[in-house]
Amino acid sequence: MERFIYLDNAATTKAAPEVVEAMLPYFTEYYGNPSSVYGFAAKNKNVVDEQRDVIAKALGANSNEIYFTAGGSESDNWALKAAAEAYKDKGRHIITTKIEHHAILHTGEYLEKNGCEVTYVDVDENGTVKLEDLKKAIRPDTILISVMFANNEIGTIQPIEEIGAIAQENNILFHTDAVQAFGQIPIDVDRCNIDMLSASAHKLNGPKGVGFLYIRKGVKIRSFIHGGGQERKRRAGTSNVPGIVGLGTATERAVRTMEERTGKERELRDYLIDRVLSEIPHSRLNGHRTERLPNNANFSFQFVEGESLLIKLDMKGICASSGSACTSGSLDPSHVLLAIGLPHEIAHGSLRLTLGEETTKEDIGYVIDTLKEIVSGLREMSPLYEDFIKKGHK
Numbered sequence: 001m002e003r004f005i006y007l008d009n010a011a012t013t014k015a016a017p018e019v020v021e022a023m024l025p026y027f028t029e030y031y032g033n034p035s036s037v038y039g040f041a042a043k044n045k046n047v048v049d050e051q052r053d054v055i056a057k058a059l060g061a062n063s064n065e066i067y068f069t070a071g072g073s074e075s076d077n078w079a080l081k082a083a084a085e086a087y088k089d090k091g092r093h094i095i096t097t098k099i100e101h102h103a104i105l106h107t108g109e110y111l112e113k114n115g116c117e118v119t120y121v122d123v124d125e126n127g128t129v130k131l132e133d134l135k136k137a138i139r140p141d142t143i144l145i146s147v148m149f150a151n152n153e154i155g156t157i158q159p160i161e162e163i164g165a166i167a168q169e170n171n172i173l174f175h176t177d178a179v180q181a182f183g184q185i186p187i188d189v190d191r192c193n194i195d196m197l198s199a200s201a202h203k204l205n206g207p208k209g210v211g212f213l214y215i216r217k218g219v220k221i222r223s224f225i226h227g228g229g230q231e232r233k234r235r236a237g238t239s240n241v242p243g244i245v246g247l248g249t250a251t252e253r254a255v256r257t258m259e260e261r262t263g264k265e266r267e268l269r270d271y272l273i274d275r276v277l278s279e280i281p282h283s284r285l286n287g288h289r290t291e292r293l294p295n296n297a298n299f300s301f302q303f304v305e306g307e308s309l310l311i312k313l314d315m316k317g318i319c320a321s322s323g324s325a326c327t328s329g330s331l332d333p334s335h336v337l338l339a340i341g342l343p344h345e346i347a348h349g350s351l352r353l354t355l356g357e358e359t360t361k362e363d364i365g366y367v368i369d370t371l372k373e374i375v376s377g378l379r380e381m382s383p384l385y386e387d388f389i390k391k392g393h394k
């Protein structure tokens with residue numbers, strides 16, 4: 001039988017059957033517009049509110065602080081652009097980090113062209129934000145700090161509680177892109193003093209194109225999409241009822257299965273990391289050894305080209321990634337790997353493997369064996385490796 005092993009769950013996940021099943025009636029049976037007044041549409045309005053409750057509960061938030069969007073990118077854009085506008089009288093300075101997703105980085109660049117100043121704080125060699133640098137970046141005109149909860153490439157989990165405390169002491173809004181973290185690690189918006197939080201259904205076995213932005217009560221945030229009065233007049237557009245049901249069902253399921261699922265993933269991840277590092281010479285793990293997403297492993301292999309590695313893995317039925325999906329296809333090495341201090345040539349030889357709930361130990365065993373074979377095959381063709389060996393290295 002031909003193998004198919006999907007290890008790119010940071011890019012997207014398979015929708016769970018129970019999620020799809022919960023969505024289906026809202027396409028064909030209960031298709032009314034939740035804004036309509038007749039009884040037929042009432043079920044839709046109620047179901048949307050129920051999903052808001054589920055999500056709020058998962059975060060320790062209130063239901064009226066959850067705003068549905070079309071996914072993580074929209075939520076990130078909304079948080080930054082609308083905060084910049086609503087707080088422009090206080091200042092125009094925003095602090096974020098060098099390792100954010102492009103939905104934050106490119107929004108930051110856009111805002112810089114439109115009168116804002118953005119500071120991109122450094123991370124250390126593990127990909128953890130340097131808190132001292134973050135504190136030093138704060139100015140009287142700083143209106144927003146945006147730091148991702150966990151990184152999508154190297155998996156490092158940030159000290160969000162500490163960052164929230166710093167933001168609070170300085171009376172600055174705190175946004176976090178929790179697209180990778182939501183559903184994988186417990187999040188409490190009050191404990192971490194989070195004012196805004198982005199998440200996306202398709203990263204937690206839900207459908208693509210739907211997500212939410214948590215906005216703490218009292219935060220002055222303008223409408224992002226203008227039109228009808230949906231989402232408390234802050235995000236116009238007929239509610240994506242099936243998508244929202246999918247998001248809510250995926251959230252409920254992720255919370256319910258979190259402990260067991262991530263426990264199993266963590267064990268497999270560590271098995272993968274330990275064997276790769278011990279059995280493949282000149283390899284390194286990128287990201288924090290322990291403060292990392294339960295399903296993320298990111299390696300660099302010296303003398304190997306990441307793209308070639310991906311193609312060869314694909315031929316063996318293994319789906320993986322060399323950086324974020326958005327940077328694949330371009331020749332620039334990942335901004336995240338450069339930010340943790342990897343030289344270009346090593347960043348180029350990187351591989352991200354992100355496990356899913358269906359990944360088995362047998363899959364991982366096959367991946368390790370295949371990887372060993374491919375890496376040594378590629379090295380045999382590398383003139384740089386040949387020189388290295390000639391110089392007496394092993």
Ligand SMILES: *Cc1c(COP(=O)(O)O)cnc(C)c1O
Nearest residue numbers: 071072073101103152179180200
């Ligand atoms: C996937 C991802 C996004 C984008 O979410 P979409 O729903 O695909 O728009 C943003 N931030 C992070 C960290 C992500 O992993």
